Amino acid sequence: MSEQDKRSQRGDESFEPIPGVQGIDAEGAKPMAISVDDEPGHDKSYSQGQLVRRRFFRHKGAMASIVVLAVIVVVAFTSIGIGPIPGWWPYDYTHAGTVVNGGSPTWQHPFGQDTIGKDYFALVMRGTQQSIIIAVGVGLISTFLGTVIGALAGYYRGWIESVLMRLTDLFIIIPLLVFAAVVGKIASGWGIWGLTLVLGAITWTGLARLVRGEVLSLRERDFVTAARAVGTGAYRIVTKHVLPNAIGVIIVSATLTIAQAILLETSLSYLGFGVQAPDTSLGLLISEYQNAFTTRPWLFWWPGMMILAIALAVNFLGDGLRDAFDPRQNRSKD
Amino acid sequence: MTTLDISTEGEAGYRSDAVLSFEDLHVRFGTEFGTVHAVKGISLDVQPGEVVALVGESGSGKSVTSMTALGLLPSNAKVSGTIRVGDKVVGDLDLRGLRRMRGNDVAMVFQEPMTALNPVLTIGDQLTEALQLHGIAFGKLADARAAELLHMVGIPEPERRLKQYPHELSGGQRQRVVIALAISCDPKVIIADEPTTALDVTVQADILDLLRSLKDKLNTGILLITHNMGVVADMADRVAVMLKGDLVEMGTADQVLNHPQHEYTRKLLGAVPHLGSGPGQFGTSDDHAGEGVTEAVERPALDLRNLVIEYQRLGKPPFRAVDDVSFEVHKGEIVGLVGESGSGKSTIARCALGLIPAASGSVSIFGTDFGRMRKRELKDLRKRIGVVFQDPAASLNPRMPIGECIAEPLVVHQVGDATSQQERVYELLDAVELPRAAFNRYPHEMSGGQRQRVSIARALTLDPELLVADEPTSALDVSVQASVLQMFTHLQERYQFACLFVSHDLAVIDLLAHRVVVMQNGKIVEQGLRSEVLHDPREEYTKRLLAAAPVPEPGEQRRRREARHELLRSLGDQVAELDYDGGVIKSLKPGAGTGVDPHTRDGGVPGA
Numbered sequence: 001m002s003e004q005d006k007r008s009q010r011g012d013e014s015f016e017p018i019p020g021v022q023g024i025d026a027e028g029a030k031p032m033a034i035s036v037d038d039e040p041g042h043d044k045s046y047s048q049g050q051l052v053r054r055r056f057f058r059h060k061g062a063m064a065s066i067v068v069l070a071v072i073v074v075v076a077f078t079s080i081g082i083g084p085i086p087g088w089w090p091y092d093y094t095h096a097g098t099v100v101n102g103g104s105p106t107w108q109h110p111f112g113q114d115t116i117g118k119d120y121f122a123l124v125m126r127g128t129q130q131s132i133i134i135a136v137g138v139g140l141i142s143t144f145l146g147t148v149i150g151a152l153a154g155y156y157r158g159w160i161e162s163v164l165m166r167l168t169d170l171f172i173i174i175p176l177l178v179f180a181a182v183v184g185k186i187a188s189g190w191g192i193w194g195l196t197l198v199l200g201a202i203t204w205t206g207l208a209r210l211v212r213g214e215v216l217s218l219r220e221r222d223f224v225t226a227a228r229a230v231g232t233g234a235y236r237i238v239t240k241h242v243l244p245n246a247i248g249v250i251i252v253s254a255t256l257t258i259a260q261a262i263l264l265e266t267s268l269s270y271l272g273f274g275v276q277a278p279d280t281s282l283g284l285l286i287s288e289y290q291n292a293f294t295t296r297p298w299l300f301w302w303p304g305m306m307i308l309a310i311a312l313a314v315n316f317l318g319d320g321l322r323d324a325f326d327p328r329q330n331r332s333k334d
Numbered sequence: 335m336t337t338l339d340i341s342t343e344g345e346a347g348y349r350s351d352a353v354l355s356f357e358d359l360h361v362r363f364g365t366e367f368g369t370v371h372a373v374k375g376i377s378l379d380v381q382p383g384e385v386v387a388l389v390g391e392s393g394s395g396k397s398v399t400s401m402t403a404l405g406l407l408p409s410n411a412k413v414s415g416t417i418r419v420g421d422k423v424v425g426d427l428d429l430r431g432l433r434r435m436r437g438n439d440v441a442m443v444f445q446e447p448m449t450a451l452n453p454v455l456t457i458g459d460q461l462t463e464a465l466q467l468h469g470i471a472f473g474k475l476a477d478a479r480a481a482e483l484l485h486m487v488g489i490p491e492p493e494r495r496l497k498q499y500p501h502e503l504s505g506g507q508r509q510r511v512v513i514a515l516a517i518s519c520d521p522k523v524i525i526a527d528e529p530t531t532a533l534d535v536t537v538q539a540d541i542l543d544l545l546r547s548l549k550d551k552l553n554t555g556i557l558l559i560t561h562n563m564g565v566v567a568d569m570a571d572r573v574a575v576m577l578k579g580d581l582v583e584m585g586t587a588d589q590v591l592n593h594p595q596h597e598y599t600r601k602l603l604g605a606v607p608h609l610g611s612g613p614g615q616f617g618t619s620d621d622h623a624g625e626g627v628t629e630a631v632e633r634p635a636l637d638l639r640n641l642v643i644e645y646q647r648l649g650k651p652p653f654r655a656v657d658d659v660s661f662e663v664h665k666g667e668i669v670g671l672v673g674e675s676g677s678g679k680s681t682i683a684r685c686a687l688g689l690i691p692a693a694s695g696s697v698s699i700f701g702t703d704f705g706r707m708r709k710r711e712l713k714d715l716r717k718r719i720g721v722v723f724q725d726p727a728a729s730l731n732p733r734m735p736i737g738e739c740i741a742e743p744l745v746v747h748q749v750g751d752a753t754s755q756q757e758r759v760y761e762l763l764d765a766v767e768l769p770r771a772a773f774n775r776y777p778h779e780m781s782g783g784q785r786q787r788v789s790i791a792r793a794l795t796l797d798p799e800l801l802v803a804d805e806p807t808s809a810l811d812v813s814v815q816a817s818v819l820q821m822f823t824h825l826q827e828r829y830q831f832a833c834l835f836v837s838h839d840l841a842v843i844d845l846l847a848h849r850v851v852v853m854q855n856g857k858i859v860e861q862g863l864r865s866e867v868l869h870d871p872r873e874e875y876t877k878r879l880l881a882a883a884p885v886p887e888p889g890e891q892r893r894r895r896e897a898r899h900e901l902l903r904s905l906g907d908q909v910a911e912l913d914y915d916g917g918v919i920k921s922l923k924p925g926a927g928t929g930v931d932p933h934t935r936d937g938g939v940p941g942a
Binding site: 221222223225226227228229230231232233236240241244245247 | 684687688689712713716717719721723724725728729730731732733734742743746747789792802
């Protein structure tokens, strides 16, 4: 037996990630290139991160969306600049100029001009900026809230879970738009930050439920029991052992929340409860110029297309991430 | 690799009437990472009334081979070669033909009877479904046939059982139902894929008896897939050994198990712990001179006094999982806790870790009672206890590198700084014979045996004085188990920790325990020194357990089997066998066989 043991030691040293490796065989000599009873992809020697990246980069829709999103973000933020930093676009979204060519798109004003001669490209870019800031902000806030609430409820169970989950139910039964409109109106004094905060504070419910479910199953796993047996505290167990294993669910859900937030913000602004003039957002632009649809359609189409592009791209991104994290949902192609 | 076929040389004519044959079978799987060649040119046949055991460790391709006979592989598998079931060639059949063949010509007995049966259908529904689909019997007739089948496999009160759901039956009975399903259409060959792996030893022995009588009485061929050499010795006429998709050796059970030719077979057999051989196997130390010496000198590391553990149930009285259990574990001593599933052994292990509270009685660790401790004290105490769980894949955090995992107890208890912690991890990696390069690896990059070494290293990080090991080797292949056990005993001698070793495998306990505690249904049946309990048992239950554990030597196993049947008869139980009076299945006469006395006969499934 001592011979066998030496062999297995030698075998242990060959650690290179060989595709299809399932384990050290009985001879202990070399890792075996086999993969049998288990579903494929179960025991590969790629790190989990590598696997996810690999699948993600193969997802054509997600890759295209990343390019589209990157272009939109870069153009939106560099063209008119943010805050004190000026952009490369010569016109300002607040500045009314002389109306050229009846306001329809020209080389000078590619997106056209509005009724009082403001450059529409600058306006749309400003709207896009606001929408993106709100969406990302909402995504961060609601992901944070949802994760914390879901993790607390799932890990502690008992009365904590009852209270938190009933609270979640309460948020869910109130129609989102009405709630957002009422609270958003109150918070609109703080500008888009207030709106972001409010939207973030009411869109966490779905993620909280998802995370709770995930934590409920993770907390019963042996490695959590092992950690508890060692004397690990609750905070460390949740942050080091439980949440990293739920990261897939969280990331995917965060992306989809961002897409949801963009649409929510535009709906609110369209209804007049969101971003207020003189500032602008994509929803507000559409609502202002909805009557211009027949006479000067570009005033409607540009912001509309922009909303569509951002929301679609983010959704595709979320799809790609979900497929990357959970390939079982999408195995039909093989 | 060459196949050492030493059995079927002069029997060329014999081959033609094989009920199942594989010729030059190749199976390839297309995966994300290219093609995996899982089965590499296997030729094998099964004769009527013969049991051929396909043996190999996990990943050797044995299950894949068997699945090709049913045409049940996933769509990314490519199969080449010829598979014959009776006179049909599986590759030539369309979906309709395949469906007709499954059940009629070849049937399957699965590993886990709970998942092989549909939980929302009654036993009767599932049995009659098979009969009706294959046009064997309909309506009332089918019900009668189903009852008859249950009666045949030794399930008492078959008419009542037909209306029950799978969860209402015990594990052994469920597996009997699965077998009844398999024989319902009188197949020529049955593929049994690890049919007893999920079962307790006593139940396993019964199921094996049943399968044996099935091939004798119905002349069915059986392809038995297993990793358990004891089961092979008990059942097989011929044995085929698989390694990495190749057939490395084939021959009669006696040839392969007693005179193995191939190096791998010898290694495999050498790694099986042999019940009755005691310590000293696989180079583990057999120096148990210190047995029982440490007693009474110091306070015991673990002291259970009249321990009762209850699980609360909604709207019902609590379930008493452990009832009035008392025993001690001393420094430098391994106490083996043995019992079948549901005996409460894992519950005790969890209670000893302070994860489950005791309903009454006390659990004292180094003289302090768990129940009376404050949080702070509990944390300090946990420093002195290590734990190893059954499934290494589940007990390591998949998102944490090995090094961090092993260092976790140090971080939690704030022992040392980053450098000294890393030093300690390297030291432990050396101790469990893993390369230091493993520090930055993730658990899924390692094999099962390596992962279990990591678990053991983590358990030893803080130099615990008490180690609780809950079935630490039962998820491992035998050869891996052998090296892990060897390492374990060496570490125990080096660090002299007290150890509570929970296992259902008597051979493993025999190999390393100093003292043994046998449990049944939450109560202690027998406890004492290993040599007394395992080699000279006094209690009936211990005798049954020992008699049911198979050993990997056909001759000895036959003697043991007969001795067990003797024991069962002397205890007033019956030996499990197929209750079959000839012609019932084949003639399909309604009512035939109902004349058989339907006396209840549980075939001796104690505690099941």
